[in-house]
Every structure is written in structure tokens, then in C-alpha cells.
Amino acid sequence: MDIRSTDKDDFRFVFDRDYPLLVDVAYHIVWDLDTAEDLAEEAFERFFMRSMSFPSADDARYWLLRVVKNLALNFLRRNKRELEVVSSVGKEELSYNESGESNLIRNEERRLVRNAIESLPENLRLVIQLKEFTSLDYKAIGRVLGISETNVKVRVHRARKKLEEILGKEYRDVY
Amino acid sequence: MCIDDQLISAYLDGELKEPYLTEVKEHLSYCQACRDRLKDFKALDGKIKEALALREEERDRHKAKIAEMLEKKYFEGGRKSIFRRKVELSLSSLVTAAAALVFVFVGGFAFFGEDGGQTGEILPSYPLRAEVESASFVSDEKVTLDDFSLEEILSYLDKKGYVVDVTLKGIRPINE
Helix, strand or coil: CCEECCCHHHHHHHHHHHHHHHHHHHHHHHCCHHHHHHHHHHHHHHHHHCCCEECCHHHHHHHHHHHHHHHHHHHHHHHHHHHHHHHHHCCCCCCCCCCHHHHHHHHHHHHHHHHHHHCCCHHHHHHHHHHHHCCCCHHHHHHHHCCCHHHHHHHHHHHHHHHHHHHCCHHHHHC | CCCCHHHHHHHHCCCCCCCHHHHHHHHHHHCHHHHHHHHHHHHHHHHHHHHHCCCHHHHCCCHHHHHHHHHHHHCCCHHHHHHHHHHHHCHHHHHHHHHHHHHHHHHHHHHHCCCHHHHHHHCCCCCCCCCCCCCCCCCCCCCCHHHCCHHHHHHHHHHHCCCCCCCCCCCCCCCC
16 A cells, blocks of 8 residues: 555555554653654645655655654654753653552652663663563564564563663563 | 564564464464563553553644634635745745845856945956056066976986986996
């Protein structure tokens, strides 16, 4: 199915299908939902402006994912210093409607896992982020990042081992 | 022998193809250590997702609003959006056209400008119509071989590939 980015129905179809995915990817790079929404919107604006056509909806999806990933990475590079200030003030967490105590534990847990992921080198981090927070398979992740399927497999495994080292293995019995 | 750690990770993601898939499944059926390894990876996955995954309602909170905004911007009032697109698309060619215009403008002065003052202002280094009397040689003296030392001449000839045999008048070589 051909997808034209300036066709109303095609645009609507792609937006409906891929917007959540784009927000997810952007969010897990910039860790801020407002920013992630802006970046996803920006990606769709570019999608339309470029007036492109794709051989399939999946191709359009990969293109959009590449764009939003690059937008998010650029955003991080541009705002690195400012973001450090903001997160040290503690604006980072989303509000969850949970009881105070479990909320506290959750936040602590979230901080630990997030720090662990952030400490990975970029080539491992992006792969594991796409793997864990989207439904993309190895092949799709490879298409988005411009690497081979085998390379994705290797990097996912390496990232997992590193995360295990950082987070420890003691959580096995919990699940 | 146990299976490779990486295979277990790929197995967890449902990315193993035959014949590996059958092998791994079979191995897992009797190897506790590898089952534990799989459990480790699963637990890690769960931990990451639980800690950091966005909840659907959180993630999609502005989806409808943004969809509406984009549709309004690009698809409603069709003529306006087409006009907008045309402007956007022709921007780069506009820049090219402007650059070409500047080039022609400056070039016109450079090649046809009669008034030297004006051309000089635009292109300060452009040589204005050189008159014969205003041109002079740096040196009028003729250069002769006398201006060079014997060493200079010899090394010059040597560089050019000549084999030069030098003998001095009135002096006979000793070994003759």
C-alpha cells in the first residue's frame, strides 16, 4: 500500500497508528512527556512538509521513527545543561495516583532503572530503549537505527548484561 | 554444554529462528541453569518496563488534540494549505534565484563597468584597464650567467640531468 504524506487519509492513518510509538520513543530519550509530544508533532509536520511517498506504511513508520529519534537526540544535546538543572530541581517525574508510600518506592525504583539505562553508551541505550518501550522487533529496530538485525541482537544482549551488572540480579525471586 | 547467553536473550524476544529455536527449547526443558538465566532476563525486562513504561492514557493524552490541530493546519481549507505548501517548497529555489541575481549584478560591473571607481568599490582587487605606461618591469637589467656562481650553475645543470665535466685551463689532472 502506497503512502503519501500529503494525502489526508494516509496522513490520518499513519498518525493514528504511529503517534503513540513516536511519543514513546521520544519520551524514553528526553524523559519529559511535554517535550516528547512536541517532538512527535514536529516529526509529523516534517512528514507532511516533505511531501513524501512511501512504498508501505511500515516504511513511513521507520522514517518517522528515525526523525523523532534524531529530533530527541538533538534536543538532548542542545539542552544538556538546562536539563541537568531542571532534573536536579526534581521536575522529572510524572504524577501517579498511588498511595504515598508505594509512590515513593516506585519513584526510587524508577530513578534507579533510569539511571542504569542512561549510563549505557548510546549505541546500546537506543537499542534497548526501542526494544523495551516499543513493540518493534529486531528487524524494525535495525531499520530505524541503520544497523543489521544481527547487530541488534548482539546489542540487546550486551545492554541486558550491562543493566544486570548495574542493577544486580537479586530481583529474580520477586517475579 | 549450555547454550549461549545471547540465544536466551533472543529467545526471550521471540526472535529465534529454526533450527536454533528447537534446540534452545529442548535445552531449556532439562537445563535448570539456562532456565534461571531466562528468568533473569525476563525479570530484568519486567523491572525496566514496570519502572519506566509510559501508561497508555498518559502517553495518548494529547493525541486527539494534536491530530485535530495538524488536520486543521494542513488539510482543512484545502486551497490555503496548497498555497502554503507551494511557498514552502519554492523556498530553496527562491534562495538560488536570489543568489544568481546577485552574481549577475556583480558580474555586470566586473565585465562591462566603464567607470573604474564604481567597479573598484565592488571588487577592490579587480585590475582596472591596465595602460601601457602604468605597467613596468620589476627589473630592466638583463640576467646573464655571470650573475650565478659556478656552484649554482652546476647544481642547476645537475638537477636538469646533465653530467658536467669541469676542467680548468692550464692545470693538468694529476693522474693523467
